[in-house]
Amino acid sequence: MSTLQDQLNAQLQSKSLPVSPAWLTTFLSTGTHQRTPLPALTKTALFRLLNTDFRESLIPRAPTSVLPVDIFDPTAQERRLPGPIPLQVLDIEDIGTSIWNQVEAIERIERGEAVRGREIVRTVNVGDEQDGNNEADNAGGNANAGAPTNANESNGPHRLILQDARGTRAVGIEMNQINGVAVMQLSIGSKLLLKNATVARGMILLTPESVTLLGGKIEVMDLAWKAGRKARLLEKITGTGAGGV
Structure with missing residues (x-):
């Protein structure tokens, strides 16, 4: 038994x-x-x-359940990952929205503001201003064109850093919109299953058909990522940020 x-x-x-x-x-x-x-x-x-580090909680039992160790090989024009491969998210980046727009979206949230159309509206807690004296300034022009309406949204496509149970990392590029993949919606440490995915020139091509989101997160990593996101974006603007995965 x-x-x-x-x-x-x-x-x-x-x-x-x-x-x-x-x-x-x-x-x-x-x-x-x-x-x-x-x-x-x-x-x-x-x-x-799903809230653990897969490197500590999983033991790969088959070669198809982990990423190839040479997945970054740019000379491999195309190959298939049959999977399923359990992975965790180490980083997510909105590569479809300018870095400045992303920084501005974060700063609006820091100031307690949100975007409505072309207006910047100061948000207040219910009861804080009973007389309705909410501040609204016309943003004018196209300063916010293409920008997410708040720091919790992202237009995509997205670039993800993924890690398997063995610790191998890989870059994933969102080829078609995947429901649930967005900055500040997909937590750092979130888990997903990758199945029948294509790897082209060292990058995993992510599609709704090849990705199944499982949820979860790694709390410490997620908090640190959120706290440092604005600084990382500013480093990219000034050219002082470190590249790679």
């Missing part, structure tokens, strides 16, 4: 997540799981797993 750990491992394996036995042992030792139905226990385990 299979143990609870074996059953839970099989459930997670069926979701293309080759979980580490050590992680499973730790998870099962943190509570009274013996009386929890397997479906509910699987949901809890999946939630916690």
Whole structure:
């Protein structure tokens, strides 16, 4: 008869997540799981797993479940990744919106403002100004043309830095809009499954057909990324930022 750990491992394996036995042992030792139905226990385990670092919680058991170590090879014109490959997001960049517009969107949020059409409207908490004296200034011209309406939106396409359970990193380029892939919507440490994706000249071509978003995040990494985003954008403008992945 299979143990609870074996059953839970099989459930997670069926979701293309080759979980580490050590992680499973730790998870099962943190509570009274013996009386929890397997479906509910699987949901809890999946939630916690998606908020871990895959390098610590997964163990690749097949070559197709990780990225090729030479994925950056620019001489490889095209190749296919059958997968499924569980990956985590280390960085996301909106390459369809100018850097200045992205910085300005962040600064508007810092000032408590939002964009409505061509107007910059100061946002206030309900009850802060009962008399409705909200400040609105005409932005004029096309200064905000093509810019996201706030710092939580991005037009795309997006450039992602992805990492597998072995620690191999790769660049992914959004070829067609993928629902849920946007700056400040896709958390750092978010997990996804990559299946039947094309790699061209060292870059993964991301499409809705090849990407399944799983959710999750790595809290510490996500907070640090958000706190440093404006500084990184300004470094790119001044040419002092470090490149690469």
